[in-house]
Amino acid sequence: MPPPENDVPFTPHESLGYALKRAQQALRLHMDRRLKAFGLTAPQYNVLCSLEAEPGASNAQLARRAFVTPQTMQSMLVKLERAALIERTPDSDHGRIQRTQLSRSGRETLSKAHQAVQETERLAQAAASPDAMKMLLRVAEALS
Amino acid sequence: MPPPENDVPFTPHESLGYALKRAQQALRLHMDRRLKAFGLTAPQYNVLCSLEAEPGASNAQLARRAFVTPQTMQSMLVKLERAALIERTPDSDHGRIQRTQLSRSGRETLSKAHQAVQETERLAQAAASPDAMKMLLRVAEALS
DNA sequence: ACATTAATATCAGGGGACTGATATAATATA
DNA sequence: TATATTATATCAGTCCCCTGATATTAATGT
Secondary structure (H helix, E strand, C coil): CCCCCCCCCCCHHHCCCHHHHHHHHHHHHHCCCCHHHHHCHHHHHHHHHHHCCHHHHHHHHHHHHHHHCCHHHHHHHHHHHHHEEEEEECCCCCCCCEEEEEHHHHHHHHHHHHHHHHHHHHHHHHHHHCHHHCCCHHHHHCCC | CCCCCCCCCCCHHHHHHHHHHHHHHHHHHHHHHHHHHCCCHHHHHHHHHHHHHCCCEEEEHHHHHHHHHCCCCCCCCHHHHHHHCEEEECCCCCCCCEEEECCHHHHHHHHHHHHHHHHHHHHHHHCCCCCCCHHHHHHHHHHH
């Protein structure tokens, strides 16, 4: 006689982790569709926003701000530079740091992108509970 | 005199989208660290769970269940097959469908992985509000 | 019966996230 | 001063996610 099944078949479908993934995925796709007209992705848009708020930021600073590794940010910056949306120049008195600025084209593109993306955030907030943001950051903190 | 700033420098840092991204990223990394001992990633674990719940599922079925494209699921299945965690065999009377099953090794690995992952979900739920899951699925729906 | 449409699998390529490794510059310490 | 540590940038490789394209089989409609 075979032993009884004692492994509960855990169903990630009914887990918080899965709901989180689906919401994030939906939001990312929604943003991507709206940004496609400007040749931007959602993460690229976020980097440009960071540069608007903090012109001349370094790769390391941008990575910390976006909560990604410097390697990830590096590859994004290379692409944005190739697309001529940003300009990178070595720091004048710090031999290693590369300072990054929005280019003229980057500023123009970003300005248009802001409007395209507002709708996504508005829809998300309408469907979410009022304390959703605080709660999500609490979850992120608890798992970091 | 320079013109006044009329572009509000939108800060994604204070957006719901960003909080969502951070929470999802933290959860994914938390799971990945716990699963690393078994050579699994979080998405791979989820696929194995789907196969446990629905043995013999096709690529298309698994993709729909995981809310990813068939191409994405295809590449994951190829890797899982190479790792000998699953077995794929053509359907007997449907010429195109590839039926997927957990291998013996896949069942054993999954059984251990279940326990490793419980902690992540427990921590996340402890930090989240009671209606978080329902709310997140509502957000996903609103943006799809 | 034949033609169209839908479903399935799969190839190719790109973006963004990770880890691991390396080189170099700045800083701290012995 | 010389050494060690830290910070920065960057190369290489992998995984997961997407879009676009293609081939094949099944189902449908005329």
